[in-house]
Amino acid sequence: EAGVAQSPRYKIIEKRQSVAFWCNPISGHATLYWYQQILGQGPKLLIQFQNNGVVDDSQLPKDRFSAERLKGVDSTLKIQPAKLEDSAVYLCASSLDTGFYGYTFGSGTRLTVV
Amino acid sequence: AQTVTQSQPEMSVQEAETVTLSCTYDTSESDYYLFWYKQPPSRQMILVIRQEAYKQQNATENRFSVNFQKAAKSFSLKISDSQLGDAAMYFCAYRRPNSNSGYALNFGKGTSLLVTP
Numbered sequence: 001e002a003g004v005a006q007s008p009r010y011k012i013i014e015k016r017q018s019v020a021f022w023c024n025p026i027s028g029h030a031t032l033y034w035y036q037q038i039l040g041q042g043p044k045l046l047i048q049f050q051n052n053g054v055v056d057d058s059q060l061p062k063d064r065f066s067a068e069r070l071k072g073v074d075s076t077l078k079i080q081p082a083k084l085e086d087s088a089v090y091l092c093a094s095s096l097d098t099g100f101y102g103y104t105f106g107s108g109t110r111l112t113v114v
Numbered sequence: 115a116q117t118v119t120q121s122q123p124e125m126s127v128q129e130a131e132t133v134t135l136s137c138t139y140d141t142s143e144s145d146y147y148l149f150w151y152k153q154p155p156s157r158q159m160i161l162v163i164r165q166e167a168y169k170q171q172n173a174t175e176n177r178f179s180v181n182f183q184k185a186a187k188s189f190s191l192k193i194s195d196s197q198l199g200d201a202a203m204y205f206c207a208y209r210r211p212n213s214n215s216g217y218a219l220n221f222g223k224g225t226s227l228l229v230t231p
Contacts, residue, residue: 003158033218042118042205042221043159056218089157098217099209102149105159 002026004106006092012112018080021109024073025094031055033103034067034077035091043091049075082113116141116208120222127196128230134181135191135225137206143167147209148182149219150191154202162204165189193227201229 005024035043052072069075127133150162207219
């Protein structure tokens, strides 16, 4: 089966600019997650969708980050305006319902804010 | 909030030898799930092994096995007959029981494993 697709793979922007990341999960996976992985740390959950509804966005900095999954399939994560501390890898993952049998991750987008 | 601690930032093992990576976690739940993920330079997280807390038997997947000590809240990963391809970052992760607030993974900071010929 095809994996979780993410684009772009790399992005360099200046602070205060905006950026968007795209994720297409595995076909049939109802649950989609966005994680932020800062260099030297483990991934941290930003937002979790179940179909097109938000299940958990408690750690999403809502003043600058937004995410949507309009048709319950692919998703977009946006940062506006970006700060230096947003430099990280943004990982998308999907799971069949609750993730009991595991989660499938994409290769991530490495964002550098200069 | 549940915390996951990996106390070894880096580990080194010779090819064909055995290495154990440590992980401890903090939770007040009695039923949960634990995972080990491998992250090579390609950045894609790959599932290594998973353990359900209600199962007393330690999970095993080929050369990978865990030592799950529920009372001690410890979940270590043993890699036997290490291979060069095992070199990567390894993350321990906790997943809480199903709840209305979601079931995403909580990750530790990771252990970088170096495999030498």
